[in-house]
Amino acid sequence: MSDRVTTATGPSALHTVNLVKIYQTGGLPVHAVRGIDLLVEPGEFVAIMGPSGSGKSTLVHMLGGLDTRTSGEIWVDGKRADTLNESAWAILRRQKIGFVFQFFNLVDNMTVADNVELPALLGGAPAKHARERRQYLLGELGLTDKADAAPAQLSGGEQQRVALARALANQPQVLLADEPTGNLDSRNTRDVLRLIGEVHRQGQTIVMVTHDARVAGLADRVVTLLDGQIVDDGLMAPVRRRPKSGAGDVVELHG
Numbered sequence: 001m002s003d004r005v006t007t008a009t010g011p012s013a014l015h016t017v018n019l020v021k022i023y024q025t026g027g028l029p030v031h032a033v034r035g036i037d038l039l040v041e042p043g044e045f046v047a048i049m050g051p052s053g054s055g056k057s058t059l060v061h062m063l064g065g066l067d068t069r070t071s072g073e074i075w076v077d078g079k080r081a082d083t084l085n086e087s088a089w090a091i092l093r094r095q096k097i098g099f100v101f102q103f104f105n106l107v108d109n110m111t112v113a114d115n116v117e118l119p120a121l122l123g124g125a126p127a128k129h130a131r132e133r134r135q136y137l138l139g140e141l142g143l144t145d146k147a148d149a150a151p152a153q154l155s156g157g158e159q160q161r162v163a164l165a166r167a168l169a170n171q172p173q174v175l176l177a178d179e180p181t182g183n184l185d186s187r188n189t190r191d192v193l194r195l196i197g198e199v200h201r202q203g204q205t206i207v208m209v210t211h212d213a214r215v216a217g218l219a220d221r222v223v224t225l226l227d228g229q230i231v232d233d234g235l236m237a238p239v240r241r242r243p244k245s246g247a248g249d250v251v252e253l254h255g
């Protein structure tokens with residue numbers, strides 16, 4: 001087998017082949033993901049939908065190496081990843097993958113600024129570059145005046161915006177988001193989605209789990225899971241595809 005997966009235009013951003021996850025709980029197997037084949041092109045924005053328990057989080061966690069697969073293949077940026085050990089996954093994440101979850105996972109004893117800069121610094125970016133990127137992201141998210149605060153001093157919505165800034169700090173090849181707006185009010189949802197839309201227009205590949213059809217409507221493509229399998233994989237109407245016209249779709253959420 002070749003060690004690269006490519007599409008007509010070059011390496012795919014993400015690719016899974018017959019991906020399976022079976023949890024063993026108290027001796028009873030739970031088939032969370034049952035043979036998923038998913039190809040995500042560079043620059044694509046894919047929303048993952050489906051009912052509770054359909055395997056969305058399990059899939060996204062495996063795509064980022066946060067959960068191990070039972071069988072099948074995972075390819076990231078054209079390279080086989082499911083065979084990596086934990087430390088190699090950690091390096092791959094640092095270099096290529098940004099995460100944002102429903103619960104913010106910020107480092108409590110660091111300032112907002114340091115939380116956002118850390119991934120870029122760990123990824124080897126020069127301090128000046130990390131600082132400029134942090135300033136840009138916090139500015140886009142209306143958080144410049146919170147740079148020196150501790151996460152615990154921020155509202156939930158502000159913390160989620162910091163978590164998004166952190167996930168984007170080292171300009172990852174792929175942004176994986178699991179219900180990033182799940183806990184947010186409409187104003188914070190709008191800010192998070194505006195930045196996600198903006199980085200997508202800049203070419204960011206995004207895979208985002210969401211329950212919200214309006215949020216999924218911002219994506220190029222919606223993949224629907226049921227019982228651990230893909231039951232629908234559809235492109236959105238062409239009018240929704242890039243290039244998009246600013247944050248109009250997002251603003252509609254609050255009209």
Ligand SMILES: Nc1ncnc2c1ncn2[C@@H]1O[C@H](COP(=O)(O)OP(=O)(O)OP(=O)(O)O)[C@@H](O)[C@H]1O
Pocket residue numbers: 023024025030031032050051052053054055056057058059
């Ligand atoms: N750590 C675990 N141990 C055992 N079973 C698990 C574990 N994590 C998830 N599951 C089970 O795997 C299945 C898929 O769960 P998953 O969290 O991926 O679904 P989901 O679609 O993300 O759901 P939700 O929309 O409620 O977040 C469910 O039946 C769940 O109970």
